[in-house]
Amino acid sequence: MNVPEDLKYTVEHEWIRLEGNRATIGITDYAQDQLGDVVFVDLPAVGQEVQAGGNLAVVESVKSVSDVYAPLSGRVVAVNELLKDAPETLNQDPYGQGWIAVLELTQPDEVQGLLDAAAYIQHLSGA
Amino acid sequence: MDGKTQSPPAIPHRPEPLIFERGAPGRRALDLPAPDGPLPELDRLVPASLRREAPPALPEVSEPEVVRHYTRLSQRNFSVDTGFYPLGSCTMKYNPKVHEEFVSLPGFSRLHPYQPAETVQGALRLMWELEQWLCEISGLHRATFQPAAGAHGELTGLMLIKAYHAAHAQPGAPPRDEILIPDSAHGTNPASASMAGYRVVEIPSDARGGMDLDVLRRSVGPRTAGLMLTNPNTLGLYDENILEIAALVHEAGGLLYYDGANANAILGISRPGDMGFDIVHFNLHKTFSTPHGGGGPGAGPIVVTEKLAPFLPVPLVEKEGDRFRLVYDRPQSIGQVRAFYGHFGVLVRAYAYILAMGPEGLRQVSEDAVLNANYLLSRLREHFAVPYDRPCMHEFVVSAAPWRRLGVRGLDIAKRLLDYGFHPPTVSFPLVVEEALMVEPTETETLETLDAFADAVAAIRQEAETDPDLLREAPHRTVVRRLDEAGAARRPNLCWPLAGGELTP
Structure with a gap:
């Protein structure tokens, strides 16, 4: 299972790429594999404020409908419009073209609570 | 056939055209004679503003074409009448054919919901007795037959919880706006709770597949409106801690909702009311052997404790002496959740099933x-x-x-x-x-x-x-091979092309 070293993670199988005060959010390779073929992604609105632990997006696959939680608090500054027409991108390239949203962080300290790659791999092996 | 496995019937692998793709212009299934007398003016029957300008593009087919088309399609269905159907959670039990005899008796099949109660005493008696039986089976007090399916029963039950808490609200108390649901629940439980305006709090399963009591203890509180539980749960396991779960929720002031999807495991053995539940829905099309789903009529009656009975939808059937009547005057009722009395034909089948089985048979x-x-x-x-x-x-x-x-x-x-x-x-x-x-x-x-x-x-x-x-x-x-389910959901094609190439929904 692919778990890039340079990203942060949550136990809910989201990944976070930190760049200054911004965080790009997606779901992990493990998550997309568990979900199966993704058929629809309900994206947040740009400008929307989200709290850590609150709903960020909804991913619908042939198997289930799952919430994607905001791993950090912030304001949505960009969403991946590509997923509207090509939700399969989330399966094909979960860490790249399949990103979901970019947050501008309002509580940067929350970053301390995220997992690094090693901790996420450990979480997966315990799952 | 090797004797060990069943072979499906040989079905020619050719696509069945749509009924709209059959027939020919002007073809009819039957010819009506010309009317004997003059017709009233069309404008007097239907105002011009309500009439379409061109006739609808309906199929023009003969009766055998129609019958063969739908018979062929029905033969491609998989049903419990054609094979083993172990679809977990759906209880695809066989439906005895004698039920169809009962439901087609004119006294049941030729009724109109607006008939005076005096002329439908038999139908009312059937509903009243079925209600008594469901109360006895569940260990609860009163029931409504209006919900058309299990999820509809869930929504109705949550509306009762809301009405109950509204009637018992303490001034200054926080709103009871949370419903607790285990992570093994049917997806309809959180969906119904959200639809009813509640926030869903998920409770994880413990190592034995039951509800994690420690998390439950931390999660109940003054905002708990209720807890929804399927017991046995969707893992097919009986939650051994149900009495403690019920006590925790009740002590916090919440109510317990029993999702009856798995009631086929407990008939005559244990009763949700005795476990501590306040509201139960039964899927008559699962547990009580009425025809199943596929969009057809189901029934998800809910049964409740005495304290919730005032909030049930109207009307209820009341018995006075040996007569039955429909009672609408119930001021605390949440109103109606469906027209009339639910799917009456389904109730007749469930009544026949329970009557035939009896208490020992149900057990x-x-x-x-x-x-x-x-x-x-x-x-x-x-x-x-x-x-x-x-x-x-x-x-x-x-x-x-x-x-x-x-x-x-x-x-x-x-x-x-x-x-x-x-x-x-x-x-x-x-x-x-x-x-x-x-x-x-x-x-x-x-x-x-x-x-x-x-x-x-x-x-x-x-x-x-x-x-x-x-x-x-x-x-x-x-007949059809592996379907591209992802493609069908990502790029659904809901139109068919008419001969002219025009797309019609």
Whole structure:
């Protein structure tokens, strides 16, 4: 299972790429594999404020409908419009073209609570 | 046929055209004679503003064309009348045909909902007695038949919870706006709670597949409106802590809702009311052997405790002496959740089933359902991982995760079972089990059928070892092969082209 070293993670199988005060959010390779073929992604609105632990997006696959939680608090500054027409991108390239949203962080300290790659791999092996 | 597996009937693999693609201009199924006298002016019957300008593009077909088209389609259905249907959580038990005789009696089939109560005493008596029986089976007080299905019963039950708390609200107290739901629940539970305006708090399962009591203790509080629980749960396991769960929720001021999807395991053995539940829905189309779903009429009556009865939808049937009447004057009622009295024809079938079974028979239904499930689990366990391994109730969940090393997933096993003439079990649910297969044989199946199914799974296991592509590309013997489910959901094509090339919805 692919778990890039340079990203942060949550136990809910989201990944976070930190760049200054911004965080790009997606779901992990493990998550997309568990979900199966993704058929629809309900994206947040740009400008929307989200709290850590609150709903960020909804991913619908042939198997289930799952919430994607905001791993950090912030304001949505960009969403991946590509997923509207090509939700399969989330399966094909979960860490790249399949990103979901970019947050501008309002509580940067929350970053301390995220997992690094090693901790996420450990979480997966315990799952 | 090798004697071990059932072969599906040979069906020619040609597509069935739509009824709109059949026929010819001007063709009719029947010719009506010309009217004897003059017709009233059309404008007097339907104002011009309400009339369409061109006739609708309806099929123009002969009667045999219509009959053959729909008969052919019906033969392509998989039904419990054509094969074993162990679809977990759905209780696809056989529906006795004699029920259809009863429901077609003119006293039931020719009624109009606006008839005066004096002329429909038999129908009212049937509803009143069925209500008494469901109250006895559940250990509760009163019922409504209006909800048209289980999820509709859930929504109605949540509306009752809301009405109850509104009537008992303490000044200055925080709003009771949270519904607790275990992570193994049917997806309809959180969906119904959200629809009713509640926030859903998810409670994880513990190591034995029951509700995690420590998390529950931390989660109940002054904002708890209620808890929704299926018992036995969707893992087919009875939650042994139900009395403690009920006490925790009640002490916090919340109410307990029983999702009756799995009631086929407990008839005559344990009662939700005795477990501490305040509201129960029964799926008559599961537990009480009425025809099943597919968009057709179901029934999800809910039964409640005495303290919730004032809030039930109107009307209720009341008995006075030996007469029955419909009562609408119930000032605390949440109103109606469906026209009239629900699907009356479904109620007649459930009434016939309960009357035929009797108390001892209903208990045997559940005992046989549990026995069949445990037998099938014992025959299948060697091929799968068994999470939360303990005796199951009327259904069980196994994990096909061990098949992953062969490149085979639960869905592939399900599709291959179709080639062996079986309806697949529920797959990918509950979500807490990886590659879940949820099997519910029901009480109506014979030992031979259960063995044939287990033999088919064993044969498929062999195929997975030697030729996994056979599974990944299955089914091979059905009218349509593996469907592109992802493509159908991503790019649904809901139109068909008319002869002129124009697209019509």
